[in-house]
Amino acid sequence: xxxxSRDFYQNxxxxxxxxxxxxxxxxxxxxxxxxxxxxxxxEIYKAPEDRGSHAYQNKLTDRTKIIFEKxxxxxxxxxxxxxxxxxxxxxxxxxxxxxxxRAVEPLQGxxxxxxxxxxxxxxxxxxxxxxxxxxxxxxxSFDGETLFERRSKIRLLDDGFKYIPDDLYKGPRVGIAYAxxxxxxxxxxxxxxxxxxxxxxxxxx
DNA sequence: GCGACGATTCGCT
DNA sequence: GCGAATCGTCGCG
Numbered sequence: 001x002x003x004x005s006r007d008f009y010q011n012x013x014x015x016x017x018x019x020x021x022x023x024x025x026x027x028x029x030x031x032x033x034x035x036x037x038x039x040x041x042x043e044i045y046k047a048p049e050d051r052g053s054h055a056y057q058n059k060l061t062d063r064t065k066i067i068f069e070k071x072x073x074x075x076x077x078x079x080x081x082x083x084x085x086x087x088x089x090x091x092x093x094x095x096x097x098x099x100x101x102r103a104v105e106p107l108q109g110x111x112x113x114x115x116x117x118x119x120x121x122x123x124x125x126x127x128x129x130x131x132x133x134x135x136x137x138x139x140x141s142f143d144g145e146t147l148f149e150r151r152s153k154i155r156l157l158d159d160g161f162k163y164i165p166d167d168l169y170k171g172p173r174v175g176i177a178y179a180x181x182x183x184x185x186x187x188x189x190x191x192x193x194x195x196x197x198x199x200x201x202x203x204x205x
Numbered sequence: 206g207c208g209a210c211g212a213t214t215c216g217c218t
Numbered sequence: 219g220c221g222a223a224t225c226g227t228c229g230c231g
Contacts, residue, residue, distance in 0.1 A: 043212070045212075052212070053212090054212085061227075061228070062227080062228095063226080063227060063228085077212090077226085077227090078211095078224095078225070078226060078227090079211060079212065079213060079226095080210090080211060080213055080214080080223075080224070080225080081211090081223075081224030081225035081226070082213075082214075082223065082224055082225080083213050083214070085212060085213085087212085098212095100212055102212085128213070128214075129212070129213075130213050130214060131213090131214075140226090173212075174212075174213095175211090175212055175213075176212055178211085179212095
């Protein structure tokens, strides 16, 4: 298990970073509880031209300032007043790319995740951006945490897992109708065969 | 200061 | 399939 390096996140191409993040491991540790889970679905938000991005046209506010930092930080915000959303900040300083983690596959700490979620069914634990934050204990207080340090409450790790490139689905992002034509861009990635993906494509016959 | 709204989830019909 | 929950952020003036 190896920490992803600080340099990895600063790559200027957010699509490359997104492809690399699929299959990597998120580990949270605090309150003497450790949870790990594999990333199986994410969405790219590409500054400054992406209307879906909070940093569209490089809009700089108290909330978005963290996205402009050097890659390798967590961007966590509250959605609908209830759900936390976890993003990986990428790109060099001043370039506001963010990658929303939409689904993960639980590996360790499943008992803790069940207790945080208040449910027993494993497939429901982390198959959505709000759900996985609840399961892993990710809150807005994680905003700005570094992802490349052992001492962080949240880290990203590589265990050598490799997916088959043909298994990677690329399609439109979810829930961003306000982004108009940008909503159709293929910025959502997920592993086709994985049962923890949120809202997988329904195949019609 | 205030009103509108959201990168969602859950429960009920 | 639909609507409510629930609150921080943003834009307006």
